[in-house]
Amino acid sequence: MFYSAGLPFHLARNPHFRGAFSYATNHLLSGYLPHGYNMLRTTLLQREKTNIKRLLIPIRDGWRTKGVSIVSDGWSDSQRRPLINFMAISEGRPMFLKSVDCSGETKDKYFIANLIKEVINEVRHEKVIQMIADNAPNYKAVGQIIESQFSTIVWTPCVVHTLNLALKNICAAKNVENNQLVYKECSWISDIASEVIIIMLKRFKLIKGGLQAMVISDKWANYREDDVVKARRVKDLVLNDLWWDKIDYIFTFTTPIYDTTPIYDMIRACDIDAPCLHLVYDMWDEMIVKVKATIYKHEGLQPTEPSDFSSFYDVVYNILIDRWNKNNTPLHYLAHSLNPRVP
Template identity: 45%
Template sequence: MSSSAASTEPSVESTKSQRLDAPLWKYVTITSGSDKSGGNVAFTCNFCGGKLTGSHSRVKSHLLRIKGTGVKIYPTITRDQTVELQALLDHCDQQLNAKAQHKVALPPSSMTGSGISYFPLREREDEVKKRRGLSPQLSKAFRQEDRRECDASVARLFYSSGLAFNVARNPNYRESYSLASKIPGYVPPGYNALRTTLLDNEKRHIERTLLPIKKTWKETGVSLCSDGWTDGQKRPLINMMAAAKDGAMMLKAINCEGVTKSKEEIGRLLLESINEIGPENVVQVVTDNAPVSAAAGAIVEITHPHIFWTPCVVHTLNLALKDLLKAKSYLPGETVVEELGWLMEVYNDVWFIKNFVVNHNMRLAMYHEHCALRLLQVAPTRFASHFIVLKRFRDVKSGLQQMVISQRWDLYKEDDASKARVVKEMLLKEKFWEQIDFLIALMGPIYEMIRMSDMDRPCLHLVYEWWNSMIEKVKKAVFNPEFVHVITEHCDVTRFYDVVYPILTARWTKSCTPLHCLAHSLNPKYYSSQWLEEDPNRVPPHRDAELNNERRRCFQKLFPDSQTRNKVMEEFARFSLNMGDFSSSDALENKFCFEPLTWWVSYGPSTPLLQSLALKLLNQPCSSSCCERNWSTYAFIQGLKRNKLQPRRAQDLVYVHTNLRLLARKSSSYYKDMDSMWDLGGDDHDSMEQGNIDVLEMATLSLDVPVLERMVIDDEMET
């Protein structure tokens, strides 16, 4: 403060021996009464000489020039003096709070479970009265008012910014406030720091944290997955993801604005990412089935002969579904419109009814009166969109029929009454529902395989068996006596299957690679007696001619040296014929029981080359669905409110977001603490209990990104 007041102004340090609850008494001279009594006293200001009467609060109002209190203020006090006085008060408040926290323990909110109260005497006195809150003294000690104001401020942040309530489940949310409370006077980072320095720092931190995962790729191998997308500014982007047993890690997203996405350009980008990962660690490159992607994959295979290009299994299955509905023929010189054309007609009828109901407010209100489930609005570009629409439509059959037989349906004439009559006739026709049931049964096995393949989990070694099983299930659905009369209205049942089978096998032939066959051959389960006895037509992989040919092609690519290749083939013979260490009773019995990786680690050391190969192939995914999910993250971060983000900053935000979730899911606390699976569900679910839905499956499902996924899960929960 000013030198004129130096003799009467104690420093902050000198207040340690003074009264912490009333430090400003040192700046006045008491003329009558005592400051220790807590009542009013007469005093003279040491600065202005003014004479006043009152308590310490009037001294504070006078010196700090607090208006509206009825106290004459000190007119000539400077800003620096005011700041120093306020700092002294704040310092004393902090010391009081620290002491109060050590002296008084926070009482529990309730102990109703044991029937014991924290204040037993008071409870007995007021048992018929409304329970009282904390006393004024305790409330002041625990700063209840300050806590309420802080809670209100945090809530106001959520409300004003439109933040999802699910943000409060994020462990970083609570951790940030906990750390901030330990730093007196902490001010959160501002706009520029969040979007520049701190974002760069977090990206570097994540890169360091991911290093231990990357070091495991030498043993487990990794798949490079890639896909294209267009952002809100119509910029073409290509993302690169590294998928292995620990999940999918985002590497980068590349802005291809002004660049032709030719096979040479895509191949160059893939090769750059392979070099960043390490060519020796990459097992396969997974992309969609587009011709330009296949050509780029061929460039990769020429440059690195040990790396395979693998088309995404999910894309392949989705194309198979579309081929069925489009009546696409794979029989040379033949048309299959007569046999399959009616499938799309049934789907179009369902789409017509759905649109009629959804696009008329009164009809939609009638629907809601009878159906709790929503009619799905599914984009045709989504995986298995046709099946999803049909399945939901079938699930609300009863409600739809009740709707059209109600009086309101016939009495309402404001919209197209003729269409309403057509809708009513169709919904009450049993033949229409039998056709829908058949379509669901026909497409169900394909949809089921899409669900299983549409994961980041290792499943490359399961694809071959899944295809065979799926085709068998489709065959059973076609020859099911329940649906024979539905098919025979259009063609013979055998003819119908003879048309469907080539569609499925043609798609499988286009997507099947030698890598699928080799991975299948290294799965111990397929050599076990339990698996072979489930179906008399099954044979172990080493006795399948097709698998044998594809396996040899793989060995030639992976082991160009003939001496090493011969050694690997000898090891495979010992494995497939149960020779040496593989002949033990434990090894034979556990082929069916153990996970393939566990079995190879336990019984494979005697064949080191084959074991090393198995540990890599059995850790790989079969689809590029992680890229689809990454674009969902991109759309979430660079949405309508943030569509002006520069590509580089948007890429950094997506990189940080995606890889933070990957790291969080590797933590054991992610599955069991109070914030268990904090990044799932959001505000769309009241409950995320594992008993209701398979939340982990939902976390990696990309059938709809982001809308259909939620609706599919709702469907499973509600039905």
């Protein structure tokens, strides 16, 4: 009960908790006493840990023949402590390795590289095929350190995270020819991750009528809690048909509301447990072609016409290619060449 429900060990000291068990034992199982605090945090905990390790033995044994990928990602817990989590994945069977509290530490390339080297050595480097991590600048430097010390390990930036960053850059760059993007103008969500912004915009569409009724009410006119200027700006945007048209335009190549949703489809295709590395090369090319067709159609241009040029597509294309160049490795080419579907 303590381990599955996540109950704190000091609950065993609670007199009401002990009284409940005493009542139950007196009426049903006379003489029974619940486990004490010390036993829960020592003997029984070690026994449960040993049991879990035993259950994980078949997964670990498969690493010798199948190889294993180490996945790392940053996180923050409920107490806002910065954590770096490590997981091992082989044949779609993920296994949590450990979580490191980085409070008070400078997460530079040397610190992160040392953490990763410890994990690789714990797993045994001859079993590790690749290391999957963030594609931030410091992680790129970490990748160079790891590949120099472990020549058999391939450093692979996370494709999904890369596309999310590209998506954010695309949206932020939508100020071509003074055509500002919707959430670039909305200061209250400008610093949120790109995928969350898209979800918020979808929600805006669903409650469009309610938003417009809210901003034209007398209560909104008397808004003074945060910023009067921002409140006025929000009202102007919510009542602006052009603003809503821009949201619709964003959805045409980022979300599944429309038939043509190349960037969203690419993210969903990569964000699965099944192997997909051998498909990334073709999917990326198809995504760029679909993005171009969508943007050109919106602007009334022909993708095959040399004289037709879209400045917005040019920005989007450069962002996508830049992201591809940052995470593209020879492993993608090898997986692509071994794909039997490729002629």
